[in-house]
Amino acid sequence: MTEVSLDELGPVDYVVVEFPAGASNFTGEMAAELRALVDSGTIRVIDVLVLTKDADGTVEATELSDLGELGELQEIEAGLAELLAAEDVDHLAAAMEPGSTAGVLIWENLWAAPFASAARRSGGQLIADGRIPIQAIIASIQADEAATTTGA
Amino acid sequence: MPVRPSRVGRVGVIRAPVAKTAVVAAAVTPGPAPIAKTAVVAAAVTPRVGRRRI
Numbered sequence: 001m002t003e004v005s006l007d008e009l010g011p012v013d014y015v016v017v018e019f020p021a022g023a024s025n026f027t028g029e030m031a032a033e034l035r036a037l038v039d040s041g042t043i044r045v046i047d048v049l050v051l052t053k054d055a056d057g058t059v060e061a062t063e064l065s066d067l068g069e070l071g072e073l074q075e076i077e078a079g080l081a082e083l084l085a086a087e088d089v090d091h092l093a094a095a096m097e098p099g100s101t102a103g104v105l106i107w108e109n110l111w112a113a114p115f116a117s118a119a120r121r122s123g124g125q126l127i128a129d130g131r132i133p134i135q136a137i138i139a140s141i142q143a144d145e146a147a148t149t150t151g152a
Numbered sequence: 153m154p155v156r157p158s159r160v161g162r163v164g165v166i167r168a169p170v171a172k173t174a175v176v177a178a179a180v181t182p183g184p185a186p187i188a189k190t191a192v193v194a195a196a197v198t199p200r201v202g203r204r205r206i
Contacts, residue, residue, distance in 0.1 A: 094169035
């Protein structure tokens, strides 16, 4: 991995994508979309793990490199920084249902790095950030609708 | 299959157990609710359309 200056590092996010037992349908589409994001310079993939949670809650983590033929992900795997520690596995798996498999993806938002760096050079400091879930937007709209309907 | 030895013994970056979020696919599936949710959400985040703040 190329060394990255801390000042030039973009925000780092993660997702845990769960595939309930019997519901996975891997066609390569996810890998292709991920590769497109990397190739366009939008993100840099920092780490990937595959977690499985048994019916009794036992969690097992698998490295991407141990999955066999990686296809589109081969080049991404070669550049992983392995940010996650073993102790992160249980924390991430806490959200999983027993009997499921999940992919954990950690990435740097390269698109945001120049703006964040400029904000720091301008004297700004990040005091809050976050994500607005679609569910929250829906709830807000529904509350608005209900208030309009009742005249509240 | 265990994780690589290089991951063991390090301080983690995920500081606490992660809570499960509501599943988006279920939330935007049209149901008995009176709102056509997907279209309304899209409108709410469309430039110059959005919603009134007050």
